[in-house]
Amino acid sequence: xxxxxxxxxxxxxxxxxxxxxxxxxxxxxxxxxxxxxxxxxxxxxxxxxxxxxxxxxxxxxxxxxxxxxxxxxxxxxxxxxxxxxxxxxxxxxxxxxxxxxxxxxxxxxxxxxxxxxxxxxxxxxxxxxxxxxxxxxxxxxxxxxxxxxxxxxxxxxxxxxxxxxxxxxxxxxxxxxxxxxxxxxxxxxxxxxxxxxxxxxxxxxxxxxxxxxxxxxxxxxxxxxxxxxxxxxxxxxxxxxxxxxxxxxxxxxxxxxxxxxxxxxxxxxxxxxxxxxxxxxxxxxxxxxxxxxxxxxxxxxxxxxxxxxxxxxxxxxxxxxxxxxxxxxxxxxxxxxxxxxxxxxxxxxxxxxxxxxxxxxxxxxxxxxxxxxxxxxxxxxxxxxxxxxxxxxxxxxxxxxxxxxxxxxxx
Numbered sequence: 470x471x472x473x474x475x476x477x478x479x480x481x482x483x484x485x486x487x488x489x490x491x492x493x494x495x496x497x498x499x500x501x502x503x504x505x506x507x508x509x510x511x512x513x514x515x516x517x518x519x520x521x522x523x524x525x526x527x528x529x530x531x532x533x534x535x536x537x538x539x540x541x542x543x544x545x546x547x548x549x550x551x552x553x554x555x556x557x558x559x560x561x562x563x564x565x566x567x568x569x570x571x572x573x574x575x576x577x578x579x580x581x582x583x584x585x586x587x588x589x590x591x592x593x594x595x596x597x598x599x600x601x602x603x604x605x606x607x608x609x610x611x612x613x614x615x616x617x618x619x620x621x622x623x624x625x626x627x628x629x630x631x632x633x634x635x636x637x638x639x640x641x642x643x644x645x646x647x648x649x650x651x652x653x654x655x656x657x658x659x660x661x662x663x664x665x666x667x668x669x670x671x672x673x674x675x676x677x678x679x680x681x682x683x684x685x686x687x688x689x690x691x692x693x694x695x696x697x698x699x700x701x702x703x704x705x706x707x708x709x710x711x712x713x714x715x716x717x718x719x720x721x722x723x724x725x726x727x728x729x730x731x732x733x734x735x736x737x738x739x740x741x742x743x744x745x746x747x748x749x750x751x752x753x754x755x756x757x758x759x760x761x762x763x764x765x766x767x768x769x770x771x772x773x774x775x776x777x778x779x780x781x782x783x784x785x786x787x788x789x790x791x792x793x794x795x796x797x798x799x800x801x802x803x804x805x806x807x808x809x810x811x812x813x814x815x816x817x818x819x820x821x822x823x824x825x826x827x828x829x830x831x832x833x834x835x836x837x838x839x840x841x842x843x844x845x846x847x848x849x850x851x852x853x854x855x856x857x858x859x860x861x862x863x864x865x866x867x868x869x870x871x872x873x874x875x876x877x878x879x880x
Contacts, residue, residue, distance in 0.1 A: 471563025472514035473588040474611075476556055477501060478549075478623065479518050479570045487812035489654050489819075492677050496657045497571045499669045504568060504576075511581035517560055519552060550620030562611040564588040569623045571651035572604035575665050583641060595638045598647035600627040605647070608636070645707060648854035654679050655818035655847045659855040681859065682820040683843040690788045690843060691716040691860045699785050701766055702792020702852040703727050711857055721786050725764045726795045766791070767799025775833035779840035786842075790856070793817060793833070793846040800829065818847045 479501050482494030505516050547555070553567060566584050573580070587596035587607040597606040602624045608614065613634045620629060630636040641647060646665075651657055658681045660666050661674040674680075690696050697719040700712070704724050712720045769781050782789045793814070801807040808814065809827035816824035822835035837844040845851060851859075 471589075471609075471611075473512065473585055474560065474562045474565045475505070475508045475513045475516045476553065476562070476565050476567045477504060477516065477518045477570075478552075478568070479520070481520055487815075489815035489824075490812050492673075492679070493651070493654050493657070493811070493815060496651050496654070496670060496673055499673060500571060500574050500651060500667070503667050503669065507576070507578055507581045508566065508585070511578060512585045513566065517556060517562075519556065548619040549622050549626075550617040553620075553623075553626075554615055554617040557611050557614045557617075562614075564607075564609050565611045565614075566605065566607045567623060567626065568605045569650070571656075573598060573647050573649070574651055574660050574667065574670060575646050575649055575663055576605070577665060580641060580643070580647065587639070593636050595627055595630045595636050596641060597627045597638060598641050599644060600631065600638050600640055602648075603627045604650060606630075610636075645711075645854045645857070649850050649858075652848050652850060653818050654815050655681065656850045656855070659850055659858050662858040679819070682838070682845065684859065686843040687788055687790070687845065688860060691718050693718050696787040697721055697785075698787070699723070699782060699789035699791070700852055700856070701725065701764070701789065702795045703849045704792070704852045704856075708853050708856050712860075715857070716860055718787075723765055726762050726792075726798060762795065762798035762803050764795045764799040767796045770796065770833070771800065775829045776836050778833050778836040779842075779844060780836075782840070782844055783842060788843040790845045790847075790852055790859070791837075792848060792852045794848050796833070797830075818851075820846070 479497065480494075482491055482498075486494060501518070509516065556562065557565070566588055584596055584605065584607040587594055588609055590609040592609065593613075594609045595606055597603040603626050604623065606623070606626050608630065613630065613636060617629070620626060627638045631638040646663075649656070649660060649663075651660065651670075654677075657670060657674045658679045661671045662681075687698075690698055694717045698712075698716070699721045700708070701723040703726055704722070705727070706724075709720070709722050709724075712722070766778075766781060770777060773781070782791075797808045797814075809817075809825070809830045813825045813827050813830050816822075817830050817834040820834060820838040822831050822838055825831040825834055834846065837846055847855075
């Protein structure tokens with residue numbers, strides 16, 4: 470039976486990082502320490518930590534600030550796929566668990582044991598929290614990863630394993646809990662609301678004074694059947710189903726740009742073309758130029774300016790939870806290098822416009838912060854798996870008994 474290696478991708482914090490970026494890095498450092506302890510207790514045989522997308526350094530040295538890996542390792546700007554393939558080859562990994570930086574902060578011992586058990590399977594198997602947007606993935610035969618293509622991120626790994634490498638993929642339970650990430654200090658504040666939040670993260674959020682802006686007003690809105698909440702961004706039908714069961718307000722739901730970070734043509738099996746009439750001459754979507762990210766609200770902002778955000782939201786609802794990364798992608802494209810810097814994005818999530826250098830994002834944030842209705846800005850966790858943590862204390866929709874006739878009429 471092959472040894473199980475935990476491969477942790479972990480980006481170091483730049484020395485010149487701003488206050489919020491440094492806080493975000495500290496949260497990820499604490500989470501790394503917890504993951505190492507939990508997975509060692511669950512039975513992993515060794516831990517390898519990588520510097521972002523580069524080649525590995527020993528886990529023990531990570532906390533001590535070890536030097537960069539020796540020459541010959543993967544370059545710092547290597548893709549996720551190239552970096553993981555290098556780890557598997559150089560470290561002679563037989564079975565592994567691949568874990569993203571800041572991922573699954575609410576994962577516990579039972580989740581870790583399930584992943585370790587899957588990695589020890591004698592049969593080809595992969596186990597992940599989400600086959601279409603993975604943050605953690607156990608692979609029983611890591612040999613298939615040696616020739617991994619240049620996948621842009623870990624999110625697409627299970628899809629490549631299943632569609633290209635032919636490895637059966639299963640999903641962990643508690644999918645929504647394990648979908649939460651620490652991508653921004655706002656996510657730290659959201660995670661701190663969870664009963665299962667690690668004490669180190671909750672204490673960090675409290676000590677840094679990081680909280681969710683206008684949370685009380687948002688919860689009050691969600692409990693009022695006369696009002697309406699707008700949710701926009703990379704959300705899912707699971708989130709909509711939760712909202713329908715647990716909030717009393719009306720919900721306007723715009724799911725847009727799902728797969729912005731979790732899709733790649735490299736992870737999709739080639740289209741054989743089938744035998745349908747005209748397939749030989751009809752160009753496939755993959756053969757065409759990728760469609761630029763677009764968002765309905767983003768199109769209005771492009772026309773009227775970022776400062777118009779609050780006005781447009783007020784036309785649609787009495788408050789909003791917005792995926793600002795979708796708005797940034799609508800404006801500047803999917804490549805984060807073209808977006809405002811992380812410190813600006815983090816300040817925007819906390820509705821602190823005075824700390825933002827980018828003019829467009831500063832105007833957007835000032836509009837949200839000054840609105841008479843609650844408007845929250847953030848990333849995937851805010852509009853997706855974080856929704857139950859944000860709104861769970863609201864009054865639930867009352868359940869009224871239905872007559873047999875009424876029940877039949879609804880079928």
